[in-house]
Amino acid sequence: MSRQYETVIGLEVHVELATKTKIFCGCSTEFGGAPNTHTCPVCTGMPGALPVLNKQVVEYAMAVGLATNCSITQYCKFDRKNYFYPDNPQNYQISQLYLPICRNGGIEIETAAGRKTIGIHEIHMEEDAGKLIHDEWDDCSLVDFNRSGVPLIEIVSEPDMRSAEEVIAYLEKLRLIIQYLGASDCKLQEGSMRADVNLSVRQVGSETFGTRTEMKNLNSFKAIARAIEGERARQIELLEEGKEVIQETRRWDDNKEYSYPMRSKEDAQDYRYFPEPDLVPISISDEWIARVREAQPELHDEKRRRYCEEYKLPDYDAQILTSYKKLADLFEETVAICNRPKKVSNWLMVETMRLLKEHNMDPDELSFQPSNLAKLIMLVENQTINGTVAKEVFEQIFKEDVDPERYVEEKGLKVNSNADELYEIVRRVIEENPQSVEDYHNGKQKAIGFLVGQTMKATQGKANPGMVNQILKELL
Amino acid sequence: MDSLQFTAAELGRRIARRELSAVEATKAVLDRIEAVEGTFHCYVTVDAEGALKSAEQVQQQIDSGELRGPLAGVPVAVKDNISTKGMRTTCASHILDNYIPTFSAEAVNRLQRAGAVILGKTNMDEFAMGSTTETSYFGETKNPWNPEHVPGGSSGGSAAAVAAKECFCALGSDTGGSIRQPASFCGVVGMKPTYGTVSRYGLIAYGSSLDQIGPLTKDVTDCATLLDVIAGHDAKDSTSTARDDGPFAEALVDDVQGMRIGIPRDYFGEGLDAEVREAVLGAVKTLQERGAIVEEFDLSLVDYAIPAYYVIACAEASSNLARFEGVKYGYRAPEYDGLHSMFKRTRSEGFGAEVKRRIMLGSFVLSSGYYDAYYLKALRTKALIKSAFDKAFERFDVIVSPAAPTTAPKLGASLSDPIKMYLGDIYTISANLAGLPGITVPCGMDSKGLPVGIQMLGDCFQEKKLIRMAYTYEQSQNRRVQDEQTV
Numbered sequence: 001m002s003r004q005y006e007t008v009i010g011l012e013v014h015v016e017l018a019t020k021t022k023i024f025c026g027c028s029t030e031f032g033g034a035p036n037t038h039t040c041p042v043c044t045g046m047p048g049a050l051p052v053l054n055k056q057v058v059e060y061a062m063a064v065g066l067a068t069n070c071s072i073t074q075y076c077k078f079d080r081k082n083y084f085y086p087d088n089p090q091n092y093q094i095s096q097l098y099l100p101i102c103r104n105g106g107i108e109i110e111t112a113a114g115r116k117t118i119g120i121h122e123i124h125m126e127e128d129a130g131k132l133i134h135d136e137w138d139d140c141s142l143v144d145f146n147r148s149g150v151p152l153i154e155i156v157s158e159p160d161m162r163s164a165e166e167v168i169a170y171l172e173k174l175r176l177i178i179q180y181l182g183a184s185d186c187k188l189q190e191g192s193m194r195a196d197v198n199l200s201v202r203q204v205g206s207e208t209f210g211t212r213t214e215m216k217n218l219n220s221f222k223a224i225a226r227a228i229e230g231e232r233a234r235q236i237e238l239l240e241e242g243k244e245v246i247q248e249t250r251r252w253d254d255n256k257e258y259s260y261p262m263r264s265k266e267d268a269q270d271y272r273y274f275p276e277p278d279l280v281p282i283s284i285s286d287e288w289i290a291r292v293r294e295a296q297p298e299l300h301d302e303k304r305r306r307y308c309e310e311y312k313l314p315d316y317d318a319q320i321l322t323s324y325k326k327l328a329d330l331f332e333e334t335v336a337i338c339n340r341p342k343k344v345s346n347w348l349m350v351e352t353m354r355l356l357k358e359h360n361m362d363p364d365e366l367s368f369q370p371s372n373l374a375k376l377i378m379l380v381e382n383q384t385i386n387g388t389v390a391k392e393v394f395e396q397i398f399k400e401d402v403d404p405e406r407y408v409e410e411k412g413l414k415v416n417s418n419a420d421e422l423y424e425i426v427r428r429v430i431e432e433n434p435q436s437v438e439d440y441h442n443g444k445q446k447a448i449g450f451l452v453g454q455t456m457k458a459t460q461g462k463a464n465p466g467m468v469n470q471i472l473k474e475l476l
Numbered sequence: 477m478d479s480l481q482f483t484a485a486e487l488g489r490r491i492a493r494r495e496l497s498a499v500e501a502t503k504a505v506l507d508r509i510e511a512v513e514g515t516f517h518c519y520v521t522v523d524a525e526g527a528l529k530s531a532e533q534v535q536q537q538i539d540s541g542e543l544r545g546p547l548a549g550v551p552v553a554v555k556d557n558i559s560t561k562g563m564r565t566t567c568a569s570h571i572l573d574n575y576i577p578t579f580s581a582e583a584v585n586r587l588q589r590a591g592a593v594i595l596g597k598t599n600m601d602e603f604a605m606g607s608t609t610e611t612s613y614f615g616e617t618k619n620p621w622n623p624e625h626v627p628g629g630s631s632g633g634s635a636a637a638v639a640a641k642e643c644f645c646a647l648g649s650d651t652g653g654s655i656r657q658p659a660s661f662c663g664v665v666g667m668k669p670t671y672g673t674v675s676r677y678g679l680i681a682y683g684s685s686l687d688q689i690g691p692l693t694k695d696v697t698d699c700a701t702l703l704d705v706i707a708g709h710d711a712k713d714s715t716s717t718a719r720d721d722g723p724f725a726e727a728l729v730d731d732v733q734g735m736r737i738g739i740p741r742d743y744f745g746e747g748l749d750a751e752v753r754e755a756v757l758g759a760v761k762t763l764q765e766r767g768a769i770v771e772e773f774d775l776s777l778v779d780y781a782i783p784a785y786y787v788i789a790c791a792e793a794s795s796n797l798a799r800f801e802g803v804k805y806g807y808r809a810p811e812y813d814g815l816h817s818m819f820k821r822t823r824s825e826g827f828g829a830e831v832k833r834r835i836m837l838g839s840f841v842l843s844s845g846y847y848d849a850y851y852l853k854a855l856r857t858k859a860l861i862k863s864a865f866d867k868a869f870e871r872f873d874v875i876v877s878p879a880a881p882t883t884a885p886k887l888g889a890s891l892s893d894p895i896k897m898y899l900g901d902i903y904t905i906s907a908n909l910a911g912l913p914g915i916t917v918p919c920g921m922d923s924k925g926l927p928v929g930i931q932m933l934g935d936c937f938q939e940k941k942l943i944r945m946a947y948t949y950e951q952s953q954n955r956r957v958q959d960e961q962t963v
Binding site for chain 1: 801843
């Protein structure tokens with residue numbers, strides 16, 4: 001391939017807001033629930049029903065806009081987007097086209113290549129659709145309107161990204177900001193955050209954009225990265241063959257690692273947008289903006305900086321701890337109790353991460369109380385238990401949120417510092433392992449490690465390892 | 477005495493005084509419906525059983541002292557685009573002919589809380605699109621003054637039911653004159669309140685930014701009484717207004733001394749039937765004799781109102797009516813091949829010609845490339861019309877005009893020429909575009925024996941001025957027009 005290509009990517013990110021009720025009615029937004037149980041005349045599009053805007057949606061949208069350096073549209077309106085589809089009970093979606101709530105923002109991302117700002121074109125509020133369930137057995141489709149009317153914001157970026165790495169960094173950053181604001185849990189797998197990728201390629205140095213495609217159905221960061229690589233390659237191949245890229249929407253199949261066209265520009269729908277007459281325009285005062293700004297919690301970047309300064313943590317620790325709000329909250333709450341920042345950080349970064357991975361869990365699912373981790377740290381520090389036992393106890397804290405003091409007591413896990421008892425056990429271990437004893441005498445230092453291990457095993461890990469070492473050396 | 481002669485307020489008073497019961501009044505009106513409905517066809521649905529049951533309950537509540545109020549026990553009719561829980565609500569369309577709402581419109585809830593007895597649902601132009609009640613899927617309603625003529629529309633069923641004494645008062649809806657014009661054709665009182673005064677919750681939308689529910693009644697007192705019951709802020713309707721200038725019945729004052737009446741020259745020129753002009757100007761003269769100050773003026777932009785109205789109303793309708801596709805409720809085509817075929821056939825078979833015409837018109841004006849030229853321009857025109865009225869209301873308390881260029885046309889004379897029918901809305905649609913209140917009061921008869929109505933328009937939230945002037949005019953007449961001459 002002689003020519004050098006550059007990939008140009010813009011994202012449309014839909015985020016489901018964490019309100020208790022829907023955007024235009026009082027129905028619950030709770031996930032699950034039997035089909036059509038979280039519904040009312042409004043969110044099922046019954047004749048004569050009218051929407052009433054949920055104020056919390058506006059506040060969350062404003063909060064995200066302020067945190068992403070957008071300007072707030074102080075006179076903003078909803079519009080109707082008209083299209084026929086059975087998951088859309090009114091056959092129009094209430095969205096924003098002409099006066100979206102936030103415009104002209106941007107966030108800074110960090111990749112191996114350095115720092116860069118990705119522009120945000122706009123953020124608008126809209127309602128989610130219901131869900132179609134295709135019953136192949138009965139050859140019919142059923143509609144569940146539980147999700148109909150769940151509030152969404154759509155964050156439209158500028159075409160400022162040039163690689164999958166930048167896209168992931170941008171999405172990670174958005175996710176963190178929104179999670180910290182409490183505006184959404186941003187779970188890609190569960191669909192509370194969804195990203196559509198607009199991608200085109202052009203020769204390096206070219207000033208104009210190539211023809212873009214829009215990729216849908218991307219359910220994980222990995223899928224997004226693979227889809228970007230796949231689409232980039234597909235477009236370059238077309239151009240190299242002297243063919244043209246067609247402007248179209250494509251659907252990514254992550255199992256087949258292939259995308260196929262959903263609809264082209266020619267059959268693009270005319271949405272016949274017009275101002276929603278059932279809702280009055282929203283007037284956002286300076287005071288309201290100020291109130292939302294003041295209520296804004298400490299965001300990721302600030303927190304990361306503060307962890308380094310206030311807790312003297314290495315930036316590496318600070319970065320990992322702040323990468324999930326849940327983790328950061330746990331960290332701060334635990335430190336507040338035991339005042340051992342580095343120890344808390346170690347437990348969270350090493351053992352917690354290992355167990356999360358082992359159980360295929362998300363940090364958001366962590367359920368133990370910070371007080372129990374704090375107690376565990378103090379038990380180790382007081383040498384009430386040793387490190388090995390501590391790991392075992394932590395696993396119980398992780399799984400069942402046990403009180404470590406009581407657990408250690410009940411299971412008899414306290415460090416065995418009874419010297420007479422230990423002498424007996426070590427003698428027995430030496431007798432049972434003549435080969436290791438011989439190895440030791442022949443200068444193999446490793447052998448002592450094995451004997452320590454055997455002794456610990458015999459004491460079910462309760463022995464004080466320092467004492468075991470000392471006694472072994474003495475008896476050998 | 478025949479209780480059917482009573483106005484709603486009179487009937488309510490007599491029920492309160494135990495001179496007759498809600499059940500007796502309901503039976504009397506049901507008998508009347510039984511007797512004349514075959515001739516006039518005012519109703520799509522009559523719920524005799526439900527009405528009697530509700531009359532009994534209301535009477536018990538009156539007897540126990542729980543329920544008081546001017547409309548307690550009074551049988552009323554409701555236009556068939558206003559949702560009634562458990563009672564079929566069709567919009568006079570095939571596409572909703574089996575639709576039974578799970579909730580009632582706020583206006584209906586308020587009626588029921590006031591103890592009104594709902595008799596049934598009145599006929600209308602399909603989805604309120606029309607000016608004659610001839611586009612109804614269930615067949616036309618006839619004018620009680622002469623069954624060869626239309627009752628007007630789209631609330632023709634409600635207006636005719638009041639005129640024919642098939643109810644004591646009725647609810648209608650007015651998007652471009654649909655209360656005021658049939659009131660004029662049927663010789664009854666009809667009022668469109670200021671936009672936002674009556675909740676639209678449960679009103680099946682035609683043009684959301686123009687629609688308003690309002691009363692159709694035998695006289696001005698009933699009009700104010702019914703309006704007091706149905707008006708009020710409703711959190712379920714974001715366009716609803718909280719007002720603190722009630723009750724409207726306070727404005728039933730026989731005095732227009734010093735009130736300023738504006739007569740727009742543009743409304744009395746070409747196209748206006750001479751007999752209608754004479755009747756309306758006669759009424760103006762009466763008001764002048766009672767002390768009102770009358771002055772002619774030029775209300776600009778009159779020619780632009782009709783195109784602006786049809787662009788906006790049809791645009792909103794094309795979207796409002798999208799929900800009728802056979803998935804969730806209403807009619808579904810029996811045969812189809814896949815989803816889009818189901819949508820297309822259901823809508824092709826379910827909607828009538830006038831509705832389809834307006835959906836197509838509305839879809840067209842919203843299409844990309846045409847939006848600015850039509851819809852946006854219409855919105856600007858609407859704003860200009862509003863400011864022209866604002867200017868006029870700096871000088872006048874009330875603007876007076878006919879409600880329609882002619883009296884009720886003959887059945888079948890209008891549908892063949894939709895443009896002519898649209899032009900008939902000339903005097904009424906501006907009030908919808910500007911959100912203004914308007915009232916029509918009978919002001920005479922033409923030589924064919926058909927009623928003429930005078931329309932009075934007020935500034936936003938000035939219903940009381942309209943009620944006062946209409947009441948004063950009514951008091952100056954010896955008798956209510958419709959008392960004697962209906963069939």
